[in-house]
Amino acid sequence: MSTALSTYRRDLILALRMREVPGDRIGEIVAEVESHVADTGEDPLDAFGPARDYAAGFAGGRRSRWGWHELLVAVASGVGGYLVAVGLLGLVGGTPAGPLPSWAALLLGVAIGVPTIGHVRRRSSVIRDPRTGQEMLPVPRWVPWAVAGTLAAPLVVGVAVVALSS
C-alpha cells in the first residue's frame, strides 16, 4: 500500500470514527476508496478530496440510540457483574449471597456475564474489511488484557480487603 493511500486510509477512518459512523460502514467506505484507487491509479486525495470532507457526507450515530437490545445488555451486564461480585465476596467472607449460596451466585453470574460479553464483542463496532472479513485496525494483543485488568482491579481489591478483615 502506498504512503498516500495509507495516510488517507488512516485519516478517513479517524474522521468517520469522529462522526460515529458504525464500524461495518467504515469498512465498506474505506474498501471502496482502496478498490477505486487500485483501479484508477489515482491519488486518493485527488479522487475523493480531503478525508475529513469526504467523511462529512456520511451520517453517523446510528448505534447511539438506545433500544430494547441495549437495555437488555445493560441489565444482563449489571446483574451478571453483581452476582459474580456477591458470589466472590461471599465465598471469601464465608457469608451467603442473599437467598442463594455464594457458589450458586458466582456460577449464575458467570452464566449470565460470559455470553453477554461474547455478544457485545461480536456486535461491537470493529472495523472489518468486507473483502476479507479481517479487522482493518487490529487491536494489539495486550489491549484486551489491559482492559480486563483495569475492570477487575476494584473487585480484586474488594475481595482482598474482605479477606484481610475477616
Place this chain on the structure above:
Amino acid sequence: MSDDGSWPPEWMRAALPLCVLAVVAAEETYGYAVAQRLHAAGLGTVKGGTLYPVLNRLEQEGLLRSAWREGAGGPGRKFYTVTEQGSAALAERTAAWHTFAERAGRLLPSLEAQR
C-alpha cells in the same frame, strides 16, 4: 454543449443519480466502470468522491444491491445490480425527466434563433 465534457455542478448533481441508476440497470457493474461509462457518454469525469456517495444512497434507498467479489490480483471490487424497486424507479424517473427536459427546452430560445 460543453466541449471538454464538464458540466455545471448543479446539473450533474441533479442528473447523476438517475444516470448512475441507468448505467447499473444496463448491466451488473462496479464503481470505476460506472465512472468510465459516464465519461464515455459525454458527462465528463466523475470523481470517486462524487460517485460512491451516489451509489451508496441508491443502495440505501433499496434501488441497488451490492456484493464484494475478489478481483484478479486486485483487492476486490464491489459489484452493483439493480433491484426490482430500482427498475421501477428508473422507469418512473426517466419518464419524469424526459417531461421535465422537454418543458424546460420549450422555454429556452432555440439554437437557430441565437445564430
